Amino acid sequence: MRIARFSTDEGMAFGVVEENTIAVVAPHPFGELTFTGQRLPLADVRLLAPILPSKIIAIGKNYAEHAREMGGEPPAEPVLFSKPSTAVIGPGENIAYPEKLSERVDYEGELAVVIGRLVRELPASRAAEAILGYTVANDVTARDLQQRDGQWTRAKGFDTFCPLGPWIETEVDPADLAITTTVNGEVRQDARTSQLQHDIPSLVAYVSQVMTLLPGDVILTGTPAGVGPLEVGDEVTVTVEGVGALTNRVVSRD
Template sequence: MRIARFSTGDGVAFGVVEEGEQVIARIDGHPFGGVQLTGERYPLAEVRVVAPMLPSKVIAIGRNYADHAREMGAEPPDEPVLFLKPSTSVIGPGESIAYPEKLSRHVDYEGELAVVIGRLCREVPAERANDVIFGYTCANDVTARDLQSKDGQWARAKGFDTFCPLGPWIETSLDAGDLALTTTVNGELKQSGRTSWLLHDIPALIAHVSAVMTLLPGDVILTGTPAGVGPLAVGDEVSVGIEGIGTLTNRVISRD
């Protein structure tokens, strides 16, 4: 099932994307704990699809592909490297990434698989991780690389408004163990990897993160990016595609 958030101009609602992605059926309330349809259906082309979730927090995993760790001049870590992106960094498909040119001169794309949590949980054993997963979506962990190097920690570099595109929707019926992931910029392939290359797989990540902090329904875990990260420029169009989910596309504009 594909769950999207959408606006008709009279507010934002959740819906089920159906009929070959041509129609969206409205859900009564939120989709956690069971989907109840209202009977309202809209042509997908006539609504605005927004970020599929507004999480209380986005927990991201650094250097979770060996090839990316090495391209960043680091060895693959023994444990997952955690950092946070604020909820205010989240945008949806078709929204613009705002390049903060007064503060940064080097902003990178990082295409990733995102896990959406479906229930309140903590200290989840890896073998029970699937019990707390609501679904999966595409993500772009946009990063001001020069500020990451300058600051020595990642909060500012990863935390700008618009630096966490998510979407286009959440796929709830998916085995995410071996999916193709690509990132293109202006149609040119920049990243190509598979989720089977993750150093720490999704159950291990959920166990590791939930041992540190309580996860709430709608929270998002970014699982890491493969090699091939690189710079964006104002005017670029960047797309993250994941097998079985779809494609998340955003354009870069100047914030200043």
Template sequence: MRIARFSTGEGMSFGVVEENTIAAIAAHPFGELSFTGQRFPLADVRLLAPILPSKVIAIGKNYAEHAREMGGEPPAEPVIFSKPSTAVIGSGEAVAYPEKLSERVDYEGELAVVIGRLCREVPASRARDVILGYTCANDVTARDLQKRDGQWTRAKGFDTFCPLGPWIETELDPSDLAITTRLNGEVKQQARTSELTHGIPELIEYVTQVMTLLPGDVILTGTPAGVGPMEIGDEVGVEIEGIGTLTNRVVARD
């Protein structure tokens, strides 16, 4: 099932995408769904970021080849950092390039996990019980600021630096999915989620030992090798097998 968040111009709703239409649901997508009876052609609505999380927890260097391209080896334990909720945008929205502060902004295509219930200290064996579904993500990063600061908050935290979408796929086995990032149509990253150093159950166990996760919180599972710079006017597409494609254009920040 594909759960989307959308606007008709008269308000925002969640809905279930069925072929070329979207069936609106009442309230939120957590728990049993209640349909309103309203149905809209997909062409007539605007898809928004599929969720607005209280927090985005991201995992660094979780593909071995990416860790090596960044000058190191895969870490023995997951490396976690956060992105603010204000960085989240949806597919079709623009990534704003902060030219006054950064001279290099990179794409990082990733599989994102959306949490479906309040949870903490979740054993890996029960991780699936707390997952609502999966979506595509782009962990946009000001690479020069990341190197200069020695930590990642500013480089990862700009407004618009966390595109998510186009929807949440709830019926998916995430263990071996193709993930492809294209820059202006050219393939830049290509890998499978089976190559993750630390798998999704392990990540959920690790993160929830540290903090409580709330419904709608998002875990970014890491990016494959092939990260690189984006320029103003570029278009980035992150495609994940079984989900779809997240597409965003880069514009100058006002």
């Protein structure tokens, strides 16, 4: 099932995408879905980021080859950092390049986990109980600021630096999915989620030992090797097998 968040002239709502239509649900997608009976042509709605999370927890260096391309070895434990909810944009929205502050902005294609209920200190064996589904993410990063600051808050936290979408897929097995990133149609990242150093149940459990996870929270599971720079005018697409494709264009913020 593909759960989307969308807007029309009448406002914002959630719905289930079924071929070329969207069946509206209310008031939210958590718990048992309540369908309103309204069905709209998919072409007549604008897809938004599928969720506006209270928090976004991301995992650094979770693919071995990416850790090595960044000059290190894969860490023994997951490396956690956060992105603000104000960084979230949806499919088709623009990534704003902050040219006055950064000279190197990179794409980082990722599989994202969407939490479906409140959990705390959850064992990995029960992680599936906490997961609503999966979406596609781009952990956009001002690489020069990341290196200069020695920590990642500013580099990862600019407005528009967390594209999510196009929807939440609830029925995919995330253990071994192809993940690719293209820039202007050229493949830059090509990997599988089976290469994750720390798998998704382990990540959900690990994060939940630190902080309470709320419905709608998002965990970014890490990016594979092949990260690289974006330029103003580029079109970047992250595709996760069985989930969907997320496309955004880069524009100047200044």
